[in-house]
Amino acid sequence: MSAPRGYIRWVARASMLGVCLGLAAPSVVAEESxxxxxxxxxxxxxxHDIFGESIQVDRGIVDPxxxxxxxxxxxxxxxxxxxxxxxxxxxxxxxxxLQVTDDRHRTTLIPCTPVAASAPDTACAAQFLSRxxxxxxxxxxxxxxxxxxxxxxxxxxxxxxxxxAGLRAALVGMLVAPDFLFRVERTEPDxxxxxxxxxxxxxxxxxLSFFLWDTTPDAELLAAAESGALDSTPGLYQxxxxxxxxxxxxxxxxxxxxxxxxxxxxxxxxxxxxLYPKFTKNVADDAREQTLRTIAQHLLDRNADYRDLFxxxxxxxxxxxxxxYGVPLPRSQELGGAVPWVPYRFPxxxxxxxxxxxxxxxxxxxxxxxTSPTLRGKAVRENLLCQRVPPPPADVDFSLIQDTSNPAFxxxxxxxxxxxxxxxxxxxxxxxxxxxLSLEVFDTSGVYRTxxxxxxxxxxxxxxxxxxSGVGELAPLLRDDPAVTSCLVxxxxxxxxxxxxxxxxxxxxxxxxxxxxxxxxxxxxxMRRITQNPDFYTNVAD
Amino acid sequence: xxxxxxxxxxxxxxxxxxxxxxxxxPMLDCFLNTNGTAYAATGAPLPPCFGTWFWGLGLTPNQxxxxxxxxxxxxxxxxxALSPIKxxxxxxxxxxxxxxxxxxxxxYSGAQGQATxxxxxxxxxxxxxxxxxxxxxxxxxxxxxxxxxxxxxxxxSGWSARGSNGLNPSETSPLALYxxxxxxxxxxxxxxxFTPDATAMVRRSVLSxxxxxxxxxxxxxxxxxxxxxxxxxxxxxxxEQKLAFELERPAPLPACSLPETSTDDIGSxxxxxxxxxxxxxxxxxxxxxxxxTRVFNLSLGSAFSRLRTPGEPSGYHSLTHxxxxxxxxxxxxxxxxxxxxxxxxxxxxxxxxxxxxEGDSTLLDRSVIFGFTDxxxxxxxxxxxxxxxxxxxxxxxxxxxxxxxxxxDAATRVGFTVQQAFGVSRGxxxxxxxxxxxxxxxxxx
Numbered sequence: 001m002s003a004p005r006g007y008i009r010w011v012a013r014a015s016m017l018g019v020c021l022g023l024a025a026p027s028v029v030a031e032e033s034x035x036x037x038x039x040x041x042x043x044x045x046x047x048h049d050i051f052g053e054s055i056q057v058d059r060g061i062v063d064p065x066x067x068x069x070x071x072x073x074x075x076x077x078x079x080x081x082x083x084x085x086x087x088x089x090x091x092x093x094x095x096x097x098l099q100v101t102d103d104r105h106r107t108t109l110i111p112c113t114p115v116a117a118s119a120p121d122t123a124c125a126a127q128f129l130s131r132x133x134x135x136x137x138x139x140x141x142x143x144x145x146x147x148x149x150x151x152x153x154x155x156x157x158x159x160x161x162x163x164x165a166g167l168r169a170a171l172v173g174m175l176v177a178p179d180f181l182f183r184v185e186r187t188e189p190d191x192x193x194x195x196x197x198x199x200x201x202x203x204x205x206x207x208l209s210f211f212l213w214d215t216t217p218d219a220e221l222l223a224a225a226e227s228g229a230l231d232s233t234p235g236l237y238q239x240x241x242x243x244x245x246x247x248x249x250x251x252x253x254x255x256x257x258x259x260x261x262x263x264x265x266x267x268x269x270x271x272x273x274x275l276y277p278k279f280t281k282n283v284a285d286d287a288r289e290q291t292l293r294t295i296a297q298h299l300l301d302r303n304a305d306y307r308d309l310f311x312x313x314x315x316x317x318x319x320x321x322x323x324x325y326g327v328p329l330p331r332s333q334e335l336g337g338a339v340p341w342v343p344y345r346f347p348x349x350x351x352x353x354x355x356x357x358x359x360x361x362x363x364x365x366x367x368x369x370x371t372s373p374t375l376r377g378k379a380v381r382e383n384l385l386c387q388r389v390p391p392p393p394a395d396v397d398f399s400l401i402q403d404t405s406n407p408a409f410x411x412x413x414x415x416x417x418x419x420x421x422x423x424x425x426x427x428x429x430x431x432x433x434x435x436x437l438s439l440e441v442f443d444t445s446g447v448y449r450t451x452x453x454x455x456x457x458x459x460x461x462x463x464x465x466x467x468x469s470g471v472g473e474l475a476p477l478l479r480d481d482p483a484v485t486s487c488l489v490x491x492x493x494x495x496x497x498x499x500x501x502x503x504x505x506x507x508x509x510x511x512x513x514x515x516x517x518x519x520x521x522x523x524x525x526x527m528r529r530i531t532q533n534p535d536f537y538t539n540v541a542d
Numbered sequence: 543x544x545x546x547x548x549x550x551x552x553x554x555x556x557x558x559x560x561x562x563x564x565x566x567x568p569m570l571d572c573f574l575n576t577n578g579t580a581y582a583a584t585g586a587p588l589p590p591c592f593g594t595w596f597w598g599l600g601l602t603p604n605q606x607x608x609x610x611x612x613x614x615x616x617x618x619x620x621x622x623a624l625s626p627i628k629x630x631x632x633x634x635x636x637x638x639x640x641x642x643x644x645x646x647x648x649x650y651s652g653a654q655g656q657a658t659x660x661x662x663x664x665x666x667x668x669x670x671x672x673x674x675x676x677x678x679x680x681x682x683x684x685x686x687x688x689x690x691x692x693x694x695x696x697x698x699s700g701w702s703a704r705g706s707n708g709l710n711p712s713e714t715s716p717l718a719l720y721x722x723x724x725x726x727x728x729x730x731x732x733x734x735x736f737t738p739d740a741t742a743m744v745r746r747s748v749l750s751x752x753x754x755x756x757x758x759x760x761x762x763x764x765x766x767x768x769x770x771x772x773x774x775x776x777x778x779x780x781x782e783q784k785l786a787f788e789l790e791r792p793a794p795l796p797a798c799s800l801p802e803t804s805t806d807d808i809g810s811x812x813x814x815x816x817x818x819x820x821x822x823x824x825x826x827x828x829x830x831x832x833x834x835t836r837v838f839n840l841s842l843g844s845a846f847s848r849l850r851t852p853g854e855p856s857g858y859h860s861l862t863h864x865x866x867x868x869x870x871x872x873x874x875x876x877x878x879x880x881x882x883x884x885x886x887x888x889x890x891x892x893x894x895x896x897x898x899x900e901g902d903s904t905l906l907d908r909s910v911i912f913g914f915t916d917x918x919x920x921x922x923x924x925x926x927x928x929x930x931x932x933x934x935x936x937x938x939x940x941x942x943x944x945x946x947x948x949x950x951d952a953a954t955r956v957g958f959t960v961q962q963a964f965g966v967s968r969g970x971x972x973x974x975x976x977x978x979x980x981x982x983x984x985x986x987x
Binding site (some may be wrong): 030031032033034035063064066068075078079080081082083084085086087090094142144145148149151152155156159160165169170172173176177178179182184186267268270272274275367368369370390391392 | 645646647648666686687689690694695696697698704705710711713722740741743744745747748749751752754755758759761762763764765767770771773774776777778780781784809810848850852853854855856857860923
């Protein structure tokens, strides 16, 4: 999105005034730039792509970020780096640089041999650092930057009497530089539309690459940026086609859905081991992977409709997951598999249908020892339908209806029904609870059950004025809700641009949703529509 | 004396020309006085230290307020765990955080108000916290500007922020914090020999060169991003300062010793949180006594506390909303038990500092720990009758042993009073109804 014309004129006038008064005036080009911090996954993938998979990256020490408007990707545009975080990044940078320059890697990663291993070699250092700088900074380093890093290497080589130690020091400098840790998205005037601004070629390359592959742009994309190919429609579309046809799309897809589904919550997931002994750390890891595998196979391998993820019975299981789902599972090895994952289809009469009945969703949105229809319903509303559920008000007494020994309140449905009699609470709980109650037949760990405290569980409800008896009937109603598609379109656009859509872009979003609802919501089609939209390559001034 | 003042090259050539050379620097300048409470050269007392301690979900209503105000108050049974530190403790009751028409962000607004002096409309708008303000007054000249840790495994469970761009992430692993403070780069202040680390010097000059690129980037980004970049470059300078500190011969600190380590066991069980908290408390105390920092922030965990006992289906936060009030007792018994455990943890932290003897006084005596929570009655998400605690006297600047009752006042008065005790020069603190200009002057010595 470009800046409003009025704002441009105001800035132009302010600039003139500033010039007259000798003041620095704001630059529209700068005001429409953006600074987006790399996620832990993007950091790790960038290092692996640039230096190779054999470089170990302790991703756990990278700060995971904060969620804003439903996405970590939006929070990434607000983040800076605290002193403690920078300390961790510097430590990580030293680990990476040590490996890159060690005996094992230097012969392949460093394109030249120094004149003497114990002394500075400006030419060799410049050759290595300018090449690495291009990939790390996602644009050619300026002459001043190269000089600065080469000087860093020279000074450190001199001090430590070791050429590679010097190179290591300069590489650490690049790895802690804001140009690497943040995606610095720069803009330029759009020649096709006076008074509007667009991302420059290198920023377009980075936005495309991080959106579709969740990693730094490769050499071909950077070359397209350099040649100006990304500024032309055919050149841009050619690169989009290339990226969309790659297996690396799975990296981008997995990261997007991990963000949209709030899978960062697994880092602090707590399920009571004494109540749910089968739910171990391995089960939690498998549960996360199960959902991502299901989505990747559905959307990429089968090119199937996103909405059908709500009703699909196809998934993958490990023995640990099969034990919780209560299904027999042939061993992967018996099927000739190298990994413990086995494709599995739940029978038609099985209660498990779609993503909502997978362990990842059920456990992530529960209390450690009890289910929470409210949390589960809230997650569906907020994560999958992009609706906002307000926080509970102050001064509400919940405890009166929590006594499970009271025969009138043995099930959570009975307790929540009583709770909803409080008009202050009713409005929000009407949004969340019916959806969550349809999942009450699955406990915190995802195990199927039919009673709670000895009373039968009632999973019926209504959704958009249609009655359902349980999640098996609710799932198709969710699938057919246009909000499911518009939420996906909105989240994907926000994720890719690291900003909320502007008012001027809402029309495009609505149109896209309408088209997709009609044609089928397939992943590559959605990605193509978003990346072919010129607004994808713009920012909005703060 | 700083190694910066020596020719860097001379030192390093000597260092690296063969085996490491011990650099003898004059020690007499920085000897402590004979009883270890002041630097001998200047007679200045050891500097004051400040820590925040957060626990979620308040205390049990009508059970914790002492019956009398002023000194010589008696701790009610609910606060019995604080008895060992009572003489060095202040208890504040009756205060609240005002929302001024904003939505009560449950388990957030109350803590935010006390930590920053203001309540925002949403959680992405968080400003400078109390520890940063006090750190600005007392924190210079240490290796770490501050240290943050939390006991629930969630790096975002703290309340410390330097600027407007989010919370400082907290350390979750005691072993990792140990390594950060006492591992690579730690210089034992009591060792006679000192050898500057050439690698640290190189690291420092690399960061210095990164800082030099500041101007080039500033012109390319928007006004709001310039603020973010400023914070980033402040962090770079902090790291430079940390390395500079490591390159200087530290002043001897007789009370400094390395803490013991044990394995991590991070989780939400009371026993796990107790162990993790104990480890962090010890680490913070030793970091202060060894001059590594003067400011720390320790949190028991998220205000949505998941503290629990084995086999109990609900965590602490759920219990506050689900456990029935026992009509005979008049309170939620499980919640009360957990709140009392929290008070035990506070006592353990205070004792960790109090156990470090520095001449006639202790580390706690020259420190203040500010203990705060999110709600008065968590069951009702109440913003009133917030319990607040302080321990320690900032080297005699803050009187202790008081119960201060300030019915209806803004709870920011406690933070403002503590700022005054540390010599922060400002006439008021906080915004809207939480702005205060009157400290509890009876506590200021």
